[in-house]
Amino acid sequence: MSYFLARRIAGFVLTLWAVSIVVFAVMNVLPGDPALTILGLDSTDEARAALRERLGLDAPVVQRYLAWVGGALRGDLGQSYSFGVAVSGLIAERLPLTVSLAISGMTLTVCLALVMGLTAAARHGRAGDWAIMLFSQLGIAVPVFWLSMLLVLLFAVKLRWLPPGGFPGWSDPVAAARALVLPTVALALVQSAVLARVTRSAALEVMRLDFVRTARASGFAPGHIMWRHVLPNALVPIVTIVGLQFAGLVTGTIVIENVFYLPGLGRLLFQSIANRDLVTVQALVMLFAAIVVTANFLVDIAYVLIDPRLRAGRA
Amino acid sequence: MIALHNLTVRTTGGHVAVRGADLAIQPGQRLGVVGESGSGKTLLALSMIGMVPEGLQVDGQVLVKGETIAADDERAWRRHRARTMAMIFQEPMAALNPLVRVGDTVAEPLRLHLGLDRAAARKRALDLFEETGIPQARRRLGQYPHELSGGQRQRVLIALALACDPDLLIADEPTTALDAQVALRITDLLVRLSQDRQMALMFISHDLAAVSRTTHDIVVMYGGDIVERGQTVRVLSDPAHPYTQGLLAARPSLMHRERRLPTIPGTVPQLFALPPGCRFAGRCARELPQCVGTRPPVVATPTGQAACHLPGAGQT
Amino acid sequence: MNARLPVNILIGAALVAVVMFAALLSAIWTPYPYAGIDVANKFAAPSGAHWLGTDQLGRDLVSQLMAAAGNSMGVAVVAVGIGCSIGTALGLLAAAKGGWIEELIMRLSDLGFAFPALLFAIMLAAAFGPSLSMVVIAIAFINIPTFARVTRAAANQIWRREYVFAARAAGMSTFAISRDHILPNIAAPVIVQATIEFAVAILVEAALSYLGLGAQPPEPSWGRMLAEAQTLMYLAPQLAVWPGLCIVTAVLGFGLLGDGLRDISDPRLARRRPA
Ligand SMILES: Nc1ncnc2c1ncn2[C@@H]1O[C@H](COP(=O)(O)OP(=O)(O)OP(=O)(O)O)[C@@H](O)[C@H]1O
Ligand code: SF4
């Protein structure tokens, strides 16, 4: 167990380190002069020199990289060029919204996907199965921003049940929750399409196994067998995809926040790009990539928690 | 208690896998079912708990405690499974959920069907483990299937089957996957449990020796037909049907007993290749001209009944 | 499942054919110039002259959708083509050399999976400025690890075959074996993967253009059309419908085709979902 964990942790740290190099290189080294990127082609040499001085860009690349990583490890992500405040502060301010959206989106995704996937498996080959698979096939092809627009058209423009976008802040929890309904649904509908498929095929695989027959012979109800016996055994592929979907979730939130004008990290990312605020962009890209890497790492660990056989094997 | 009338199971292709079986099991009765692979033993058993695989068509009547239950009436079957009849299968490793501690597996029907609380179910599971002879029962409760030996797993499955005190236990080749010593103990356990609990036992096996030690009555199947039946000792010592005679002749001596049955001359034909009359025609040494085309009648024999145009103690 | 298989491919191929036809046709003919502004005719309803009507500047919708199809297919072809070529070459190299080279290539491609395509493209757009070429580069880059993995897995199997041993024994070079024996035999999984990645590329291009990081005005793009339509949602909701349907048609088409091809070639082939 500990050897296994140590290996995984080492791999995780190495990946994060490599990701930081890629991000730093793309944002700082490849484009040439970041001051030029920030200030634009029509800037004067003096202005650029002044900015380079302020951002410490004249130091050697390696030193700048080390300073960035060192700062990041202490929670210091630098000063935002356009907002004039610490990037960490900007992130802290917007994090709750993004995290709420991600959590609600993922929760709804998993619920929808499990219900659809298990239902389809239970009705294998019958009408319900076909309907769910058709939905899933469509869900994979629909871009999340278009689905969002359609939801807005229907529920905000036509029916006027929910706000079309924007965020009223947390002081009014009901209004805040209402603002998150459509984004959550859009995110979950798209994400659950893939997960429902995986759940269905994983469940079908498990349903062939003998212990399911034992459970049936024990007189348990089909629903009980599905949720308590089939699902746990189908969890490994499902968790794998959930982990992979963190990538989709992260990019999905970035897109969704921009569709619904939600002031979260994704919106901040685009504002910073528009403002050519490279320091902030770099911090955010690193953060998003780190989330994806962490999710994949946690999935690796989760396998061991799911399956006692692995626990024994790795002890 | 459980009775089958004219039970027929057809495959999707319309081939008959069980043909018009009549069978009744009385309370406390121990019945053996023997026959080569593919003779329809498992399907016969599955039809008695309403679990014939999807895609197969079941006709005829199944009576459980006097109540007729349609093959697809899942709700009615669910009322009876575990309580009226329970079943254990051949492969004890795969038959247990690998992610659940075996104690919880046995506790599950106790909690769901009998409404016991966690502590009571655990207590009862421990009793069942002890009753089925699982050593160090208390410690085993918390273990996972992969931590147990094959024989212990089969005992866990028996404990699970006994949980709701069924009137009938169907054991489909419960010892085939186990080695000889362990198999012997499991069959003895089944007999003891059946006697102690006044529980009927349907024991399906390839192993004539095991069946003769375990059961009082016997049914011999071939090609989906019940070809002979009667008291186990009498049928096995004085078989009337040529197929039963063949089975016995092909039996290895008890000295170096193998668990797989050596075959009678020829091989069991595929379902679609079975003759329409007597299923055994073509492999039978005593075959008459009418055997291939005409289904033999069930006739009384000195030891019970047989379905044959020419039953008797002839040579094979 | 097997019974559905041909249907899968048929529907997929039909959808792909429609989109491809529109894309190719747009290179030589569209009903109107796609950027042709005709303010007098803005928000025109569908008619014989404008089959799907016009937008807020009176531009013909059908022409824009066709031109956008051309753009979308172009991006996908070039980006997946580049990513597939480099990735396949690396995968072949990894399988042929083994040892630390294989290890290095595979570790690097693991790294690629830390970046969802969209995030990587956003990073490039931020560093180099938004444009369709950045989108192409981003998609190409993200495709490299995917193809490297698929190729290596398939190639490693072929390397174990007897006729490869024979070729080696006959003194054929590693490169020649990779070219003459391995490559032709791994074409199936690579083509399947390419079809699926096509669908992903279309989605990513649309998303980036929607977000303003891809096609720049007046370049036609389904994603950009949707971004414009969003600001007119109360005024002209119909504008938000057609570009989305086009995206779905294209993505669904390639997705179904890829799924179907995979089912008949190798059901266990790794599948990456759209980013
Ligand atoms: N799900 C099914 N679909 C189609 N045919 C089946 C199915 N299950 C069983 N059969 C066929 O029905 C016949 C009887 O099968 P059954 O399993 O009852 O035999 P058995 O006597 O239990 O054999 P064994 O000793 O091998 O367990 C066989 O020919 C088998 O091929
Ligand atoms: S009916 Fe005929 S073929 Fe069948 S067992 Fe009797 S004698 Fe043999």
Ligand SMILES: [Mg+2]
């Ligand atoms: Mg059987």
